[in-house]
Amino acid sequence: MLAPQRPPMATTPPPQDPSPDASADSVAPAFSPLYQQIKGLILRSLQAGEWKPGDLIPSEFELAARFKVSQGTVRKAIDELATDNLLVRRQGKGTFVATHAEQHIQFRFLRLLPDQGTLDDQGPAERRIIDCRRLRAPAEVARPLGLRSGDPVLLVRRVLAFGGTPAILEEIWLPGGPFKGLTVDALASDTGPMYALFESQFGVRMVRAVEKLKAVAADADTAERLNIAEGHPLLSVERLSYTYNDTPMELRRGLYRTDTRHYRNELS
Amino acid sequence: MLAPQRPPMATTPPPQDPSPDASADSVAPAFSPLYQQIKGLILRSLQAGEWKPGDLIPSEFELAARFKVSQGTVRKAIDELATDNLLVRRQGKGTFVATHAEQHIQFRFLRLLPDQGTLDDQGPAERRIIDCRRLRAPAEVARPLGLRSGDPVLLVRRVLAFGGTPAILEEIWLPGGPFKGLTVDALASDTGPMYALFESQFGVRMVRAVEKLKAVAADADTAERLNIAEGHPLLSVERLSYTYNDTPMELRRGLYRTDTRHYRNELS
DNA sequence: CAGTGGTCTAGACCACACT
DNA sequence: GTGTGGTCTAGACCACTGC
Numbered sequence: 001m002l003a004p005q006r007p008p009m010a011t012t013p014p015p016q017d018p019s020p021d022a023s024a025d026s027v028a029p030a031f032s033p034l035y036q037q038i039k040g041l042i043l044r045s046l047q048a049g050e051w052k053p054g055d056l057i058p059s060e061f062e063l064a065a066r067f068k069v070s071q072g073t074v075r076k077a078i079d080e081l082a083t084d085n086l087l088v089r090r091q092g093k094g095t096f097v098a099t100h101a102e103q104h105i106q107f108r109f110l111r112l113l114p115d116q117g118t119l120d121d122q123g124p125a126e127r128r129i130i131d132c133r134r135l136r137a138p139a140e141v142a143r144p145l146g147l148r149s150g151d152p153v154l155l156v157r158r159v160l161a162f163g164g165t166p167a168i169l170e171e172i173w174l175p176g177g178p179f180k181g182l183t184v185d186a187l188a189s190d191t192g193p194m195y196a197l198f199e200s201q202f203g204v205r206m207v208r209a210v211e212k213l214k215a216v217a218a219d220a221d222t223a224e225r226l227n228i229a230e231g232h233p234l235l236s237v238e239r240l241s242y243t244y245n246d247t248p249m250e251l252r253r254g255l256y257r258t259d260t261r262h263y264r265n266e267l268s
Numbered sequence: 269m270l271a272p273q274r275p276p277m278a279t280t281p282p283p284q285d286p287s288p289d290a291s292a293d294s295v296a297p298a299f300s301p302l303y304q305q306i307k308g309l310i311l312r313s314l315q316a317g318e319w320k321p322g323d324l325i326p327s328e329f330e331l332a333a334r335f336k337v338s339q340g341t342v343r344k345a346i347d348e349l350a351t352d353n354l355l356v357r358r359q360g361k362g363t364f365v366a367t368h369a370e371q372h373i374q375f376r377f378l379r380l381l382p383d384q385g386t387l388d389d390q391g392p393a394e395r396r397i398i399d400c401r402r403l404r405a406p407a408e409v410a411r412p413l414g415l416r417s418g419d420p421v422l423l424v425r426r427v428l429a430f431g432g433t434p435a436i437l438e439e440i441w442l443p444g445g446p447f448k449g450l451t452v453d454a455l456a457s458d459t460g461p462m463y464a465l466f467e468s469q470f471g472v473r474m475v476r477a478v479e480k481l482k483a484v485a486a487d488a489d490t491a492e493r494l495n496i497a498e499g500h501p502l503l504s505v506e507r508l509s510y511t512y513n514d515t516p517m518e519l520r521r522g523l524y525r526t527d528t529r530h531y532r533n534e535l536s
Numbered sequence: 537c538a539g540t541g542g543t544c545t546a547g548a549c550c551a552c553a554c555t
Numbered sequence: 556g557t558g559t560g561g562t563c564t565a566g567a568c569c570a571c572t573g574c
Contacts, residue, residue, distance in 0.1 A: 090550035
């Protein structure tokens with residue numbers, strides 16, 4: 001293959017001539033580079049579960065052959081997926097589907113760090129489940145999750161502590177469909193990150209999230225659970241997490257004690 | 269040039285044979301890809317002020333000729349500098365040095381957004397300088413800034429408001445040397461982002477920052493300035509900003525009202 | 537039109553991991 | 556050694572900008 005500028009793709013049509021724009025809807029040049037189309041195809045395989053978290057995916061040359069493009073084009077597609085934390089490259093070994101089951105992820109999603117002390121010399125958080133109920137979604141939960149009011153949802157409440165001192169009170173709302181069968185026992189007996197359990201038991205991988213932070217005063221119930229005085233300032237962290245195609249899959253609201261810890265964020 | 273695997277670079281030596289490791293200090297394979305060396309050279313030109321914020325830098329081919337490498341290698345170096353927000357590529361025009369003087373940067377560093385309402389329909393913040401004093405650095409300010417206690421520093425205090433309602437009270441600590449000559453008048457008469465003024469007047473470009481967030485209760489003075497009750501929960505945001513070679517250049521502490529706004533953060 | 541960055545390809549070789 | 560990702564090169568063509 002020496003000349004073909006744009007080898008036809010079986011599933012995604014090459015950029016079409018934009019002259020007879022059928023849709024009257026704005027301009028839409030509709031040009032998409034080949035490597036973006038490849039990225040889309042790989043993404044689809046990830047969503048479809050062809051490769052599961054932790055799996056080794058085919059080599060760049062294999063994928064290039066499958067998609068009928070050069071290895072460099074596949075490489076660029078994988079590069080972007082790797083910087084989006086969907087894939088992990090390991091030189092000499094291959095490319096793997098990213099997973100929450102391992103590594104230093106307790107710093108990518110849980111940003112509460114001790115004020116003093118070096119890195120995670122605080123050890124992992126101790127977790128205590130308060131309850132896990134199945135109920136019908138109130139409107140303010142249904143909307144962000146893309147559900148309708150009254151749809152079945154799960155509500156998990158728990159406390160995280162460090163060194164015996166409670167630090168976080170969390171409410172976790174999950175859509176009932178994808179998480180059918182989640183029980184308090186499964187949560188309590190699990191020892192790893194909760195997002196790893198979501199991957200292995202429900203095939204749901206959280207890819208990104210948006211958090212809204214506020215300072216609030218502790219109410220009576222919260223104060224008791226976190227062992228502080230009522231009215232004590234707390235950091236409210238509301239998180240909406242998304243899985244592969246920007247589908248929201250978890251709404252979480254945490255109340256963080258920040259007397260001896262802080263929420264760390266990097267701006268760039 | 270067909271064969272040279274590692275064309276010698278004038279300024280940065282090519283990877284040396286690691287067999288006679290002179291330094292007994294650990295392993296240190298000391299292998300650095302060419303494009304990383306190029307990245308370093310471009311970075312050095314940025315630090316030296318050869319190209320200033322907003323400037324057009326030489327084309328990829330010009331840089332390739334200067335550094336005696338291929339255009340693709342320069343491209344990879346520029347790619348990384350662009351994803352680090354140090355350079356901005358504009359197809360058909362060229363590559364420019366990133367600047368705070370323009371665009372949508374009020375969202376990269378000021379993350380306080382209205383709870384309701386669409387995007388920045390709140391308009392720009394109204395700024396009121398409380399004072400701008402030159403004094404000697406206390407220890408807790410000197411340390412993060414890489415100074416010694418007693419070194420000259422500038423302290424700027426100001427209030428930011430949206431629609432007439434005060435929302436943020438800020439203390440800004442700057443090293444006296446690089447910011448010699450900064451006056452309250454310059455600050456008050458300026459209309460753009462403060463970081464843009466730092467670039468144009470002092471040649472200091474902020475590249476990245478680390479923030480530590482806590483929930484705190486308003487003290488009497490703060491409460492009055494922000495028009496809230498004493499004890500009201502506030503979001504404390506402590507920011508350390510860095511310029512090119514990871515040199516800290518600003519310590520900022522803000523107290524944010526979060527009753528009708530929130531601090532937004534994206535996790536990925 | 538010329539000049540810039542953006543995409544795509546093809547081939548060579550290096551660094552790393554496993555066997 | 557073999558196979559993987561990582562680097563580097565060279566050349567072609569596309570897309571956008573501005574003269």
